[in-house]
Amino acid sequence: MIDLRRLRHFLTVADTLHFGRAAERLGMTQPPLSQSIMALERDLSADLFVRSKRSVTLTPFGRAWLEHVRPAVQSIAALSDIAQRLRAGTTGRLSLAFVSTADYNVLPRLVERYSASFADVELELIEATSDIQIEALLEGRINAGILISAPSALPAALAYRPLVTEPLVAAVPEPWIDEGRLTLIDGMLRSDDWMAQPLIIFPARVSPDFHELVMGFYRSRGYQPFIRQEAIQMQTIISLVSAGLGMALVPASLQHLIRTGVRYVHIANGTPDLETGLAWRKSDDAPTLTNLIEISSRIGRRSANDAA
Incomplete structure (x- = not known):
């Protein structure tokens, strides 16, 4: 093991090429400095300097070794600062999963604010359905997830914070309107006839709360929807x-x-509201996660238009 103090002594002598000035810069006397350099040379079994009464120069070995020593010592010197930044969460890594719907409301705002405040954090973004996120959170594979789930339905090991609440709207094939299959009054669906049309929906196993929100809305108006197709990505549903x-x-x-x-x-006559929130493992004390939670609290619950 090479003494770090001796490496610093070597760098100072290499920079000044003068033992007296190097000792002064290091705040020590010359004899201990000379002894330190000689001990380092013994450890290396190689001379670092050529000494004479008039000058001090680096040996070829010393010049070559200097190129490796300087960045190594600088890296070691930076370790304390890196540790402080890791404790503060200003560097490190954060893994954030999100449901596809978050892409159009809260995700851009949250990522923008977090990245602006913590530019040196490696932010990993993973698109995943709510059920996959909950599993990944419990297993510690992600730090946080933006998901759709009732807080009461989440495992006790997870914490939750609501981010955005927004109403549901109908996405309909345009030809249905042009051909009179659906009737709009003042640009809205006013009667319940549309509820007899085939429905495309998230599977219950993927997003049970979203699925039940839609199904419950139909039931509240006395309808049982005809589910034509299920899809797990919102982009696929719209396609x-x-x-x-x-x-x-x-x-x-x-x-x-x-x-x-x-x-x-x-x-x-109103539709139910869909809530999207941030979930994380209660035992996860990563500073990068703490900072994300803090930023999410500033976003808070916003309307769909504000969060977009």
Whole structure:
């Protein structure tokens, strides 16, 4: 093992090429410095300097070794600062999963603010459904997840904070409106006739709370929906609507996803609100996660339009 103090002594003598000035810079006397350099040379079994009464020069070995010593010592010197930054969460790594719907409301705002405040943190973003996120959180494979789940349905090991609440709107094939299959009054679906149309929806196993929100809405109006197709990605659902396979109830913020052949229509007499929130493992004390939670609290619950 090479003494770090002796490496610093070597660098100072190499920079000054004068034992007296080097000792002064190091705040020590010359004899102990000379002894330190000689001890280092014994450890290396090689001379570092050529000494004479008039000058001190680096040996070829000393010059070559200097190129390795300087960055190594600088790296070691930076370790204390790195440790402090890791404790503060200003560097390190954070793994954040998100449901596809968050792409159109809270995710851009949260990532923008976090990245602006902690630019040196390696932020890993993973798109995943709510069920996959919960499993990954419990197993410690991600730090946090933006998901759709009732807080009461989450495992006790997880903490939760609501981020955005938004109403549902209908995504319908545009030809249905043009051909009179659906009737709009003042640009809205006002009667319940549309509920008889085929529906495209998230599977219950993937997002049980979202699935039940839609199903419960139908039941509250005395309808049992005809589910034509299930899909686990919101972009896929909208593509299927564009293809005319059915309609879908989607978060209002999804109106930012423009797709040919799809029209987003508001529903009269109110629709249920969908809540998206941040979940994390209670035992996870990573400073990078703490900072994310703090930033999420500043975002708070916002309307779909504010969060988009």
